[in-house]
Amino acid sequence: MSAVAVGPELPPDVDRQLDGLPRAEVAVGILTYNNAATVPAVVDAIRGGLEKHLTGMPAVLINADAGSSDATVERLADSGLPFVRAHHDAPAGQLGAVPFHGVPGRGVAMRLAVGIARRLGVRALLVLEADVTSVTAEWIERLGRPVLDQGADLVMPVHARHRYDGTITNLVLAPLVGALFGRRLHQPLSGPRALSARLLERLATVPRWPEIGRSMTDLWMIGTAIADGLAIHEARLGRWRVESSTRTVDLPTMVAQTLGAVFAVMDGYEDLWLEVPKGPPVPADGPPMVPSNEPVQIDVERMVGAFARGLRDLGTIWEHVLAPDTLGDVLSLEADDVERFRFPDELWARVVYDFALGHHWSVVYRDHLLRSLVPLYLGRTAAFVLATRRDDAATVERALDGVGTAFERQKTYLVDRWR
Amino acid sequence: MKNAARDWYKDAVFYEVHVKAFRDANGDGIGDFAGLIESLDYIQELGVDCLWILPMYPSPLRDDGYDISDFYGIHPSYGTVDDFQKFLDAAHARDLRVIADLVMNHTSDQHPWFQASRLSPTSPYADYYVWNSSDRRFADARIIFVDTEKSNWTLDPMRREYYWHRFFSHQPDLNYDNPAVRSAMLDVMRFWLDRGLDGFRCDAVPYLVEREGTSCENLPETHAILKEVRAVIDQEYGGDRVLLAEANQWPEDVRPYFGDGDEFHMSFHFPLMPRLYLGLRLEDTRPITDIFTHTPPIPPSCQWGLFLRNHDELTLEMVTNEERTFMYYAYAHEPDMKLNLGIRRRLAPLLDGDRRRVELLNCLLLTLPGSPIIYYGDEIGMGDNIYLGDRNGVRTPMQWSRDRNAGFSNVEHGKLYLPVIEDPVYGYEAVNVAAQTRQPSSLLNTMRRLLAARRTSSVFGRGSIEFLRPRNAKVLAFLRRHARETLLIVANLSAAPQPVELDLSAFAGATPIEMLGATAFPAIRTAPYFLSLGPHGFYWFRLERPGDSDEPFGIERTAI
Numbered sequence: 001m002s003a004v005a006v007g008p009e010l011p012p013d014v015d016r017q018l019d020g021l022p023r024a025e026v027a028v029g030i031l032t033y034n035n036a037a038t039v040p041a042v043v044d045a046i047r048g049g050l051e052k053h054l055t056g057m058p059a060v061l062i063n064a065d066a067g068s069s070d071a072t073v074e075r076l077a078d079s080g081l082p083f084v085r086a087h088h089d090a091p092a093g094q095l096g097a098v099p100f101h102g103v104p105g106r107g108v109a110m111r112l113a114v115g116i117a118r119r120l121g122v123r124a125l126l127v128l129e130a131d132v133t134s135v136t137a138e139w140i141e142r143l144g145r146p147v148l149d150q151g152a153d154l155v156m157p158v159h160a161r162h163r164y165d166g167t168i169t170n171l172v173l174a175p176l177v178g179a180l181f182g183r184r185l186h187q188p189l190s191g192p193r194a195l196s197a198r199l200l201e202r203l204a205t206v207p208r209w210p211e212i213g214r215s216m217t218d219l220w221m222i223g224t225a226i227a228d229g230l231a232i233h234e235a236r237l238g239r240w241r242v243e244s245s246t247r248t249v250d251l252p253t254m255v256a257q258t259l260g261a262v263f264a265v266m267d268g269y270e271d272l273w274l275e276v277p278k279g280p281p282v283p284a285d286g287p288p289m290v291p292s293n294e295p296v297q298i299d300v301e302r303m304v305g306a307f308a309r310g311l312r313d314l315g316t317i318w319e320h321v322l323a324p325d326t327l328g329d330v331l332s333l334e335a336d337d338v339e340r341f342r343f344p345d346e347l348w349a350r351v352v353y354d355f356a357l358g359h360h361w362s363v364v365y366r367d368h369l370l371r372s373l374v375p376l377y378l379g380r381t382a383a384f385v386l387a388t389r390r391d392d393a394a395t396v397e398r399a400l401d402g403v404g405t406a407f408e409r410q411k412t413y414l415v416d417r418w419r
Numbered sequence: 420m421k422n423a424a425r426d427w428y429k430d431a432v433f434y435e436v437h438v439k440a441f442r443d444a445n446g447d448g449i450g451d452f453a454g455l456i457e458s459l460d461y462i463q464e465l466g467v468d469c470l471w472i473l474p475m476y477p478s479p480l481r482d483d484g485y486d487i488s489d490f491y492g493i494h495p496s497y498g499t500v501d502d503f504q505k506f507l508d509a510a511h512a513r514d515l516r517v518i519a520d521l522v523m524n525h526t527s528d529q530h531p532w533f534q535a536s537r538l539s540p541t542s543p544y545a546d547y548y549v550w551n552s553s554d555r556r557f558a559d560a561r562i563i564f565v566d567t568e569k570s571n572w573t574l575d576p577m578r579r580e581y582y583w584h585r586f587f588s589h590q591p592d593l594n595y596d597n598p599a600v601r602s603a604m605l606d607v608m609r610f611w612l613d614r615g616l617d618g619f620r621c622d623a624v625p626y627l628v629e630r631e632g633t634s635c636e637n638l639p640e641t642h643a644i645l646k647e648v649r650a651v652i653d654q655e656y657g658g659d660r661v662l663l664a665e666a667n668q669w670p671e672d673v674r675p676y677f678g679d680g681d682e683f684h685m686s687f688h689f690p691l692m693p694r695l696y697l698g699l700r701l702e703d704t705r706p707i708t709d710i711f712t713h714t715p716p717i718p719p720s721c722q723w724g725l726f727l728r729n730h731d732e733l734t735l736e737m738v739t740n741e742e743r744t745f746m747y748y749a750y751a752h753e754p755d756m757k758l759n760l761g762i763r764r765r766l767a768p769l770l771d772g773d774r775r776r777v778e779l780l781n782c783l784l785l786t787l788p789g790s791p792i793i794y795y796g797d798e799i800g801m802g803d804n805i806y807l808g809d810r811n812g813v814r815t816p817m818q819w820s821r822d823r824n825a826g827f828s829n830v831e832h833g834k835l836y837l838p839v840i841e842d843p844v845y846g847y848e849a850v851n852v853a854a855q856t857r858q859p860s861s862l863l864n865t866m867r868r869l870l871a872a873r874r875t876s877s878v879f880g881r882g883s884i885e886f887l888r889p890r891n892a893k894v895l896a897f898l899r900r901h902a903r904e905t906l907l908i909v910a911n912l913s914a915a916p917q918p919v920e921l922d923l924s925a926f927a928g929a930t931p932i933e934m935l936g937a938t939a940f941p942a943i944r945t946a947p948y949f950l951s952l953g954p955h956g957f958y959w960f961r962l963e964r965p966g967d968s969d970e971p972f973g974i975e976r977t978a979i
Binding site (some may be wrong): 354368 | 978
């Protein structure tokens with residue numbers, strides 16, 4: 001895995017814009033790609049948050065755009081805030097099939113935002129997503145205050161979601177990333193975040209930014225902050241609603257992209273996770289949130305059916321990926337009786353770790369490996385729904401906590417086989 | 420590469436590159452391994468999986484390196500064995516595999532083995548080559564390089580005997596009836612595999628053994644030797660090194676080179692390639708569909724290698740005389756464009772620089788059953804220079820930018836190993852990587868998108884093929900199936916828009932998802948499915964049945 005160095009240089013057109021800007025203490029970064037329909041709501045929330053919660057604090061709006069062909073940039077420029085615009089190229093493949101976060105070349109965009117904010121000498125950089133329309137003025141305060149007043153260096157979001165929203169995040173990403181980095185985060189791949197001046201300085205001078213265009217920058221950023229002993233907080237932001245015409249809703253693609261990003265970070269930055277022990281809980285700021293309890297139509301039977309089809313069709317791939325004991329345990333799961341179908345946490349952790357190892361050792365073509373995890377993920381999700389659908393919110397939370405614990409406990413299994 | 424699936428080559432896209440032609444790092448006008456290392460990011464971003472390196476060994480270069488004078492070295496113009504090792508490690512670090520050309524059939528006449536062999540019939544190397552007192556043995560063997568060679572025998576003035584050569588007279592054939600030769604060539608392979616090389620593209624394999632009264636091609640004795648090579652490599656290197664055969668033969672004659680999955684892993688599908696060009700020019704699918712009816716099944720662990728162009732002439736040995744005449748008429752209107760039984764032109768000029776036809780042929784290359792092989796420079800539409808002699812016209816420096824020497828080298832223009840392409844249409848100022856990288860709709864970026872789409876499905880490399888038979892013979896339509904996944908490929912061979920009705924009733928209820936734009940098309944019903952295609956347009960569809968996707972689970976929109 002090669003990395004690219006981050007120099008102090010910014011594109012010349014950005015340099016010229018910075019020359020004329022007034023001093024700022026807060027920067028708000030928006031990474032965009034054809035978001036003209038939704039940026040007005042985001043801009044309203046930013047303006048409202050700055051006026052109401054960060055009153056009198058000079059601020060600047062930074063836009064890193066992947067080549068929007070609509071009026072995204074113009075609408076941001078009309079915000080009335082001091083404005084810096086940066087354009088970046090995106091890998092052609094990502095322009096054709098936009099990644100799960102909706103921004104082709106998000107890593108480049110993030111690097112630009114960090115570089116600009118650092119050059120401006122701001123105390124905090126708040127990053128928001130251009131297609132998340134549930135953003136409110138309070139997000140500005142909840143993301144910004146921990147950095148400005150409480151010594152936080154990285155603030156990550158916690159959203160109020162239905163218990164069965166974010167199943168990739170809750171059952172795979174969060175427990176895996178938590179075990180790797182030693183700190184549990186609820187939504188490690190969610191876009192909103194706040195960065196301190198200290199973290200900006202650190203990121204801007206570290207010579208190991210992920211390859212241009214890869215979707216692993218967000219994770220690498222978290223791992224770097226944790227490994228450096230910087231202060232990590234979470235901010236309870238409330239509901240999360242996205243209105244995007246580009247984000248994929250194809251499950252295999254989402255699994256491949258998100259897990260692929262984690263596995264790539266594992267491959268390229270072993271120092272960030274391999275020998276990292278479990279750390280203290282991450283403090284969370286903001287009012288307690290009530291998860292949505294709206295009825296959700298989940299077809300558990302079909303999910304178990306997809307798992308069973310995976311057993312039938314993907315056995316030849318799983319034989320290469322899963323350790324014999326793991327495969328044996330998976331094969332012995334009772335998929336014939338949906339109501340009794342369960343998928344133990346410890347087994348699930350070993351499955352995900354075997355896939356990480358399979359990716360690391362390239363035992364099969366990596367994209368096929370990632371996609372072949374989908375039936376297993378569906379089986380695990382179905383088992384989670386079956387086990388918790390009659391429980392209250394606190395019990396569901398404890399069940400998710402148990403998943404995280406299993407990943408932490410099994411980390412030695414992963415580390416022993418990694419080298 | 421730390422480890423690998425044993426049959427990785429079935430999913431791989433190969434990229435054929437000549438070291439001397441790609442990038443010159445030391446400023447001597449000849450590309451080298453250091454330059455290739457600098458170019459690996461580009462190759463990785465293109466989206467290919469494996470590099471095929473043309474001959475890299477010491478050689479007098481009378482046949483562009485296919486006349487090897489030392490199997491254990493690197494040609495000094497390209498670097499050293501250490502440089503090669505650095506390149507191999509750097510490629511592996513990027514998840515790129517590397518295979519290299521190995522000429523098994525013959526050596527250069529400058530090889531020490533031949534120099535010793537010609538000294539006397541009692542030399543230890545006397546029987547390393549095929550000698551005879553007259554030039555009348557093996558008279559049934561055809562002459563391959565008909566433009567330059569009059570006989571397969573040449574009299575050596577020193578030994579005063581004739582030596583056998585199926586190619587140029589400066590390339591004497593090794594004598595595989597001699598066990599010492601077989602052992603020596605296995606040692607050569609071990610030398611490179613020990614360094615981590617992922618396999619060999621084995622040059623000219625049908626000709627290893629000669630027998631009187633035969634064509635001296637595809638003999639059972641040759642297959643026995645090749646099986647022995649495969650068994651040794653499998654046993655000693657864990658079974659993930661690949662052997663790719665160059666056997667320019669009809670499919671039924673190539674089929675034995677796969678054995679029972681115990682000979683070559685891969686072989687080029689030579690007859691398909693000219694038929695793609697024929698089908699395109701005739702605006703008729705039959706040349707393409709017909710060749711598949713003549714393509715025998717191969718063992719499950721084996722794979723066809725598909726290509727549009729390569730470093731040689733576009734060979735027309737595997738077509739009928741009538742087809743060859745038409746191909747010359749259609750694609751080689753100037754006599755200098757012909758060479759041997761082929762056409763020495765690159766992909767883009769063959770197709771008159773027509774972007775749509777270039778994309779269409781690449782579409783077929785990437786979707787027909789087999790592992791595609793892309794020839795360096797064709798991904799940006801590089802041109803050729805038919806006046807450079809032999810096949811040099813398609814081996815000119817890679818065009819990186821508008822800078823001097825196309826960004827290939829900073830040497831004085833006259834010191835380049837071959838001049839860069841400078842004509843106004845295909846020259847480096849018009850066609851180069853730097854410009855096409857910046858332009859989202861460039862051929863390069865289109866190729867990247869096609870390759871990225873291909874990577875999303877194992878069907879392309881592993882699936883079966885089933886041609887649909889629409890009434891409109893200008894539209895090629897076929898299904899690819901593997902496990903539960905089905906793809907539908909539709910391609911318009913015509914320069915005019917075409918309608919087509921497809922019988923997809925077996926998929927009634929399924930939704931075609933166009934794979935390049937992730938667009939859902941109208942659902943399939945029992946009635947014929949209507950599509951219209953623009954000139955040379957094509958679609959790649961994934962057929963999603965209810966139950967495959969279409970929000971069957973209720974968790975998709977909020978899964979992350």
